[in-house]
Amino acid sequence: MVHTIVRYGQPVLEAKAQAIAEFDTPELHQLVEDMFESMYAARGVGLAAPQIGVGKRIAVIDVTTGEDPAQRIVLINPEIVSRGGAQTGEEGCLSLPTFREPVTRAQKVTVKAWDAKGVAFEMTGEDLMARALLHETDHLNGTLYITHISPLKRDLIRRKVRKLQKAGEWG
Numbered sequence: 001m002v003h004t005i006v007r008y009g010q011p012v013l014e015a016k017a018q019a020i021a022e023f024d025t026p027e028l029h030q031l032v033e034d035m036f037e038s039m040y041a042a043r044g045v046g047l048a049a050p051q052i053g054v055g056k057r058i059a060v061i062d063v064t065t066g067e068d069p070a071q072r073i074v075l076i077n078p079e080i081v082s083r084g085g086a087q088t089g090e091e092g093c094l095s096l097p098t099f100r101e102p103v104t105r106a107q108k109v110t111v112k113a114w115d116a117k118g119v120a121f122e123m124t125g126e127d128l129m130a131r132a133l134l135h136e137t138d139h140l141n142g143t144l145y146i147t148h149i150s151p152l153k154r155d156l157i158r159r160k161v162r163k164l165q166k167a168g169e170w171g
């Protein structure tokens with residue numbers, strides 16, 4: 001089922017999400033599947049559960065946007081275990097449509113997480129994958145990418161969002 005993407009301004013996006021304690025349940029597998037469907041429908045490469053209004057520590061990533069099912073990544077209760085280097089690149093977020101800003105992040109990160117069956121794993125990503133791992137893990141801590149840009153640019157985005165909200169053009 002495709003869910004509506006929650007937009008910036010909703011408290012669930014800025015709250016710390018709850019850890020998953022029970023794995024391999026039909027509910028969890030369905031939620032993960034719904035997250036992939038919702039992400040593909042929105043043409044994103046990553047989605048965190050709070051973005052569909054669910055305050056749980058689950059994120060999905062597919063940098064092929066559905067072209068290659070083998071590239072699907074499910075991160076449950078992810079933790080960044082190491083990071084190195086730096087990269088600066090344009091970043092956007094499905095919860096902040098139309099906005100894009102350069103964000104400096106680590107160039108290489110290693111994440112520890114669990115899959116939906118409850119199997120723990122570690123993965124290392126570089127460049128775009130490192131960016132996605134950091135962006136999605138941030139979401140689960142209630143942090144949006146605009147936290148990492150200058151206060152001036154952040155205020156500008158906030159003001160534009162407020163205008164769109166008043167005009168009824170922001171979901």
Ligand SMILES: [Zn+2]
Binds near residue numbers: 092093095
């Ligand atoms: Zn995002």
